[in-house]
Structure formats: C-alpha cells, structure tokens
Amino acid sequence: MPEPRGDLRPLxxxxxxxxxxxxxxxxxxxxxxxxRSAEAxxxxxxxxxxxxxxxxxxxxxxxxxxxxxxxxxxxxxxxxLQNALRxxxxxxxxxxNLRWALERLRRVLEAAPDAEIPARMEAEARRLEQEERERxxxxxxxGLALVPEGARILTICNTGRLATPGIGTxxxxxxxxxxxxxxxxxYVPETRPWLQGARLTTFExxxxxxxxxxxxxxxxxxxxxxxxxxxxxxxxxxxxxxxxTANKIGTLSLALAARQFGVPFYVAAPLSSFDLSLASGxxxxxxxxxxxxxxxxxxxxxxxxxxxxxxxxxxxxxxDLITGFITEQGLLTPPFDTEEIAR
Ligand code: MRU
Numbered sequence: 001m002p003e004p005r006g007d008l009r010p011l012x013x014x015x016x017x018x019x020x021x022x023x024x025x026x027x028x029x030x031x032x033x034x035x036r037s038a039e040a041x042x043x044x045x046x047x048x049x050x051x052x053x054x055x056x057x058x059x060x061x062x063x064x065x066x067x068x069x070x071x072x073x074x075x076x077x078x079x080x081l082q083n084a085l086r087x088x089x090x091x092x093x094x095x096x097n098l099r100w101a102l103e104r105l106r107r108v109l110e111a112a113p114d115a116e117i118p119a120r121m122e123a124e125a126r127r128l129e130q131e132e133r134e135r136x137x138x139x140x141x142x143g144l145a146l147v148p149e150g151a152r153i154l155t156i157c158n159t160g161r162l163a164t165p166g167i168g169t170x171x172x173x174x175x176x177x178x179x180x181x182x183x184x185x186x187y188v189p190e191t192r193p194w195l196q197g198a199r200l201t202t203f204e205x206x207x208x209x210x211x212x213x214x215x216x217x218x219x220x221x222x223x224x225x226x227x228x229x230x231x232x233x234x235x236x237x238x239x240x241x242x243x244x245t246a247n248k249i250g251t252l253s254l255a256l257a258a259r260q261f262g263v264p265f266y267v268a269a270p271l272s273s274f275d276l277s278l279a280s281g282x283x284x285x286x287x288x289x290x291x292x293x294x295x296x297x298x299x300x301x302x303x304x305x306x307x308x309x310x311x312x313x314x315x316x317x318x319x320d321l322i323t324g325f326i327t328e329q330g331l332l333t334p335p336f337d338t339e340e341i342a343r
Contacts, residue, residue: 008207010055010162011062013125016069018062022049023162027203035059038067038084045091045098048194052163053237053273054132057101060088061125064105068118077117081109093285094246094314095237096275101128129165135270136166138328143173143233143268146326147182151230154187154220157248158200159235159268169268170233171204173326178210186212187229189220191248193293193311217250221257232258233326236269243319243334244281245269249312255321267317268326271341281316289313 008030010021018035024047025031033049035041041063044050050059067084071077085102092098105124112120147153153174157163160171167175177183186205191197198214205212215223223229232254238246245251245267258265278284291309296302325332332341 008161010050010052010165011059013062013065013122013129015122016066018059018066020044020050020059021162023051023200024049026162027199035063036066036070038063038088041066042088042091045088051194051196052158053095053097053235054135054164054169054270055162056092056095057097057272058125058129058132058165060091060098061101061105061121061128063088064102065118065122065125068121072118077114078109081117081121082106085109092287094287095273097237097270097272100272104128132164132270132272133166135272135328136164136168136172139169139268139270139326140167140172140176142328142330143170143266143326144176144180144182146231146264146266146324146331147173147177147180148230149182150184151177151182152185152187152228153177153183154189154223154229154232154254155201156189156197156220156234156250156254157191158196158204160201160204162200162204163235168204169235169270169326170266171201173233173268174205174210175208178208183210186210187220187223188212188214189217189250190214191250192217193297195297196248220250221253224254224257224261224263227261229258229263232263232265233268234266236267236273237314238278238284239267239269239274239325239336240278240281240284240319241276241334241336242280243322243325243336244284245317245319245322246281246284246286246314247317249315252315252317255317259321264323265321266324266326267322271327271329274336274341276336276338276341281318284316286316287313
C-alpha cells in the first residue's frame with residue numbers, strides 16, 4: 001500500500017495528454033491513466049476514476065484540450081469540438097461544475113480563430129484549474145473563522161486534494177483549521193457505496209496528520225445526538241437559488257440531525273457549484289447509478305446478483321437546513337442573487 005503522500009496530484013496536463021490518478025484503486029495502489037481524447041475523459045469521469053465536482057470540471061476541460069491538440073488543423077475541428085463538449089456534459093448529471101467548465105470552453109472556442117483553437121483550449125483549461133485552486137484557498141480562509149477551538153468536525157465523502165485541483169473545499173477548511181491548532185477530531189463517514197470517506201478522506205487526513213476516526217455512515221446522526229460534533233462541513237455538487245444543495249448521498253441525514261440537535265451545518269463550495277438558473281433543488285438532476293455498486297464492493301459480492309436496487313448517488317438538502325455557504329466570496333445565505341454570485 002502506498003504511503004499517503006502530500007504531493008499526490010490528482011491530475012496534470014502535458015500537451016495532448018492528461019495524466020489522471022485513478023482514484024478507484026486508492027488507497028491500496030497508486031495508478032495513473034493517460035487521457036488523450038474527450039472520449040477517454042468522458043469514460044474516466046463516468047467510471048469514477050476521477051470524481052469530485054471541481055475536479056471533474058477540470059478533467060473535462062483538459063479532455064477537450066487534448067482532443068483539440070490531436071485534431072489540430074482538421075477542417076471540421078470546430079464542429080468536432082462542439083460535439084465533444086456536448087458529449088462530455090453528459091458524463092455525470094449532478095455536479096454543475098462540469099457544465100460550467102464546458103460552457104467556458106465553448107465560449108472560448110466560439111471566439112477563437114481557427115489556427116488558435118488548440119492553444120486557446122489548453123490555456124482556458126489551465127486557467128480553470130488555477131482558478132479552482134485559488135477558490136479553494138479563499139474558501140479555506142473564510143471557513144477558518146467559523147471553526148471554534150478544539151472543534152470536533154463531521155464531514156462526508158471526499159472534498160479535499162483528490163476532489164479539487166487545490167486543497168479542497170470542506171476538507172480545505174479542515175486543513176487550515178488544523179494548522180491553526182483548532183481541530184480536535186474529524187469524523188469521516190465511510191460514504192457507501194464508493195467509500196470516498198474510507199478510502200480517500202482518511203488517506204488524505206493521515207498524510208496531513210489530522211486526527212480522525214472512520215465511522216459507518218449510519219452512525220453519524222447518533223454521534224451528533226451524543227453532543228460529540230461541534231460543526232458539520234460538507235461539499236456540494238449543485239446549489240440552487242433557494243440554497244437547496246445536492247451533495248453525496250447521506251448528506252441530508254447529517255443536516256437533519258444537525259438541525260435537531262442544534263449543531264451548525266455548513267456547505268463549503270466554489271461559485272462554480274452554484275446553479276442560479278434553478279429555483280430549487282427539485283430541478284436538480286440526481287444521478288442514479290448501477291445496481292452493482294450496491295450489490296458488490298469491488299470484487300466482493302455483498303448481495304445476490306438478482307437483488308433489485310435503488311442507487312441515488314446524491315441527495316438534496318433543503319436550503320433552510322443549511323447554516324451558511326462558505327464560498328470564495330465569504331459566507332453567503334440564500335436566496336442568492338445573480339449579482340452577488342458573479343462567477
Ligand atoms: O460521486 P463523487 O465522489 O463525485 O461525489 C463527490 C461529492 O459529493 C463531493 O462532496 C462534492 O463533489 C464536492 S467535492 C469538493
């Protein structure tokens with residue numbers, strides 16, 4: 001098993017090739033995938049080799065840059081890339097960062113002279129990556145002010161260095177709060193069925209030396225009821241105008257328990273995760289994934305193959321259960337207005 005390393009990069013781009021850390025085999029193996037086309041980026045996103053809302057946006061952008069690199073000079077390049085942009089947007093439905101990143105590339109594509117398309121696609125993807133990294137730092141700065149001394153923090157899924165190009169969103173705040181000496185304990189739910197908490201978040205926290213305990217998902221509300229959690233901080237995949245928030249399945253149970261027992265519940269997310277075109281969470285498409293993710297874990301069958309399943313990958317937490325939204329622009333509360341959220 002590899003040592004958890006702080007320099008483990010989830011992705012990097014060289015002209016024509018995107019190198020992705022394959023998150024499906026972590027923490028047991030450090031394996032990399034080479035992506036040279038939009039189709040390969042699509043597969044990597046859909047099959048969860050890369051995941052986390054900001055990171056899948058950046059992956060898709062580099063997938064388009066690679067596609068442009070290999071097809072440079074072809075007469076139908078512009079149309080070819082338009083098709084790739086449309087296709088990539090379908091890789092996963094819930095995280096709006098994916099569509100947001102692709103929309104940025106589409107605008108650059110439309111404005112670019114033919115000969116400059118590949119270079120402009122790459123430059124825009126690099127800009128996106130850099131901006132997401134800076135957004136993480138700003139989120140962590142704003143979030144730090146909300147973490148009390150000796151905090152016991154509950155989070156879910158993985159929202160750190162493996163979910164973003166930077167230090168992360170919810171986990172980025174935890175890192176900065178730990179450096180400031182304020183974190184007593186981080187509780188990490190396993191996050192069935194992909195176990196992003198068990199495999200990725202504990203991996204990151206161990207490396208950083210942050211005290212943490214892995215718990216089963218269903219224990220989290222009980223832990224809150226015992227008074228052992230001072231605050232909950234989670235990430236987001238899409239936030240509607242009224243604050244309703246799609247995030248990893250299990251988030252809603254944390255929010256309900258936090259409200260019941262008087263614990264603050266924060267969502268930490270960049271503005272690229274806000275979708276102000278949607279009035280409420282009812283309009284957010286929630287991804288339903290394959291039944292085998294529930295019937296099995298990797299090579300191990302946990303139920304018989306004929307068992308019927310229901311596998312929503314995300315849930316929607318009503319905005320009024322959320323104490324505040326920690327963004328790069330500071331702490332926001334709904335209803336959001338488009339001017340406030342000038343992304
Ligand atoms: O299915 P995943 O692993 O892509 O889900 C990830 C989450 O739900 C994260 O909480 C969210 O994307 C925010 S990552 C900064």
